[in-house]
Amino acid sequence: MGGLSWVHWLIVLLIVVMVFGTKKLRNMGSDLGGAVKGFKDGMKEGGQTADEKAAEAGQVTHAQTADKTTIDVEAKQKS
Numbered sequence: 844m845g846g847l848s849w850v851h852w853l854i855v856l857l858i859v860v861m862v863f864g865t866k867k868l869r870n871m872g873s874d875l876g877g878a879v880k881g882f883k884d885g886m887k888e889g890g891q892t893a894d895e896k897a898a899e900a901g902q903v904t905h906a907q908t909a910d911k912t913t914i915d916v917e918a919k920q921k922s
Contacts (some may be wrong), residue, residue, distance in 0.1 A: 860868065 863871075
């Protein structure tokens with residue numbers, strides 16, 4: 844009593860596969876992996892300053908000098 848043997852775990856695994864199906868379990872695993880990867884990337888970016896993030900993304904910041912003949916325009920889509 845108290846512990847589950849390998850036979851019990853095998854039965855639980857078979858029931859889970861029958862209820863959810865292999866395709867749904869595979870999608871759930873990839874979604875979980877993507878979420879973990881996004882969390883790790885977010886933790887790495889958490890220590891950077893705004894200038895470092897903008898430079899990494901290739902954006903022009905106030906600290907960088909812009910060409911005087913260019914016009915900065917923000918494009919918005921109509922909804």
